[in-house]
Amino acid sequence: MKIEINIDETAADMEIVVTCNKLTPKVERVLAALRMMDCQLTGRKGNEIYLLDIAQIIYIESVERKCFIYTADNVYESDFPLYELERQLAEYGFFRVSKSFLIYLPSIQSLKADMNRRIRITMANGEQIIASRQYADGLKKRLGVK
Amino acid sequence: MDRDKNIFDYLAQVLIVFGFSTLMLNIFCIIFGSAAQEFSSMFALGSRGLTVETAFQFFCVSVLIVGLRFLFFTETLIKKLPFPLRIVGMLGCVLVIMIAFIIRFQWFPADLWIAWALFFICFLFSFVCSYLVMLLKEKTENRKLTEALERLKKKEASNNE
Secondary structure, eight states, rough: OOOOOOOOTSSSSSOOOOSSSSSOHHHHHHHHHHHHHHHEEEEETTEEEEEEEEEGEEEEETTTTTTEEEEESSEEEEEHHHHHHHHGGGTTEEEEEEESEEGGGEEEEEEEOOOTTEEEEEETTSOOEEOOHHHHHHHHHTTTOO | SSSSOHHHHHHHHHHHHHHHHHHHHHHHHHHHHHHHHOOOGGGGTTTOOOOOOHHHHHHHHHHHHHHHHHHHHHSSHHHHHHHHHHHHHHHHHHHHHHHHHHHHHHHOOOOOOOHHHHHHHHHHHHHHHOOOOOHHHHHHHHHHHHHHHHHHHHHHHHHHO
16 A cells, blocks of 8 residues: 655645545545544445444444444444444543443433442433443543542 | 452451451440450450450451452452342351351350340341442432533533534
8 A cells, every 4th residue: 555645835634535446445444544533434334334423423332343333313333343443432532331332422311320330321312331340430530520 | 340459459458347347346345345254255355355366356257258349249250140149149158257256256155145136136237337328329429420421511512512
């Protein structure tokens, strides 16, 4: 893969041009990573690829090495593993709450502490997610409780 | 576990349990020591305080209790067990240990039913107190979490404006 960087002081915005002879999965991954920087995530549903605004996402779940992006109305599959999404989306308000779930903090509807030091999270779509003990303290720190 | 605890964390827990139980027992010694001196090895010195033997016995109990907490309230050895069953398991084991120590070290005569009745009342009272403290802690934590969530929502709303 050839990477060319042109520095032009007169350029108003950053422009990335991808030149390829075919839209391969590798190219799609590069595009998806670039879109993530632009607060967008690529999700697959059937044979179609959708561009999702980060603010639309409620949570991301990993099931048997596949990641599913949940919005209010739909579920999309992501090409990225959960740890990669966690790393890329941390600065956009996403937080890992268990081995399988990455949640979008502004999509939390309510939080409830359980006696066994877990946190029960109700998301905007009504789904309940449990923050395991391993991650509950981190979530409290992130929310400024601890 | 919320983080990897080392041996010093457990030692600190042992010393907290031991310190608290020793303090309570010494208070009991001052109040009931003279009256209980004749039939309890715990109060052999009357109102003058605990004997070294009793102190070591309670140290052993503290170590066992912290061991049980490690067993039931971490997922190191028991991976999947519902929380209510963990509480039941912990309480059952603590009760068995206490009964074994009472009989082995003659903390009070095993054939004195009133002593057993008082022991079970104290045990139940301690459990209810612990449960109430846990409930209070949970309520406080929920309030803090709700406040934190409200702050997050406000921040998000101001960012979107």
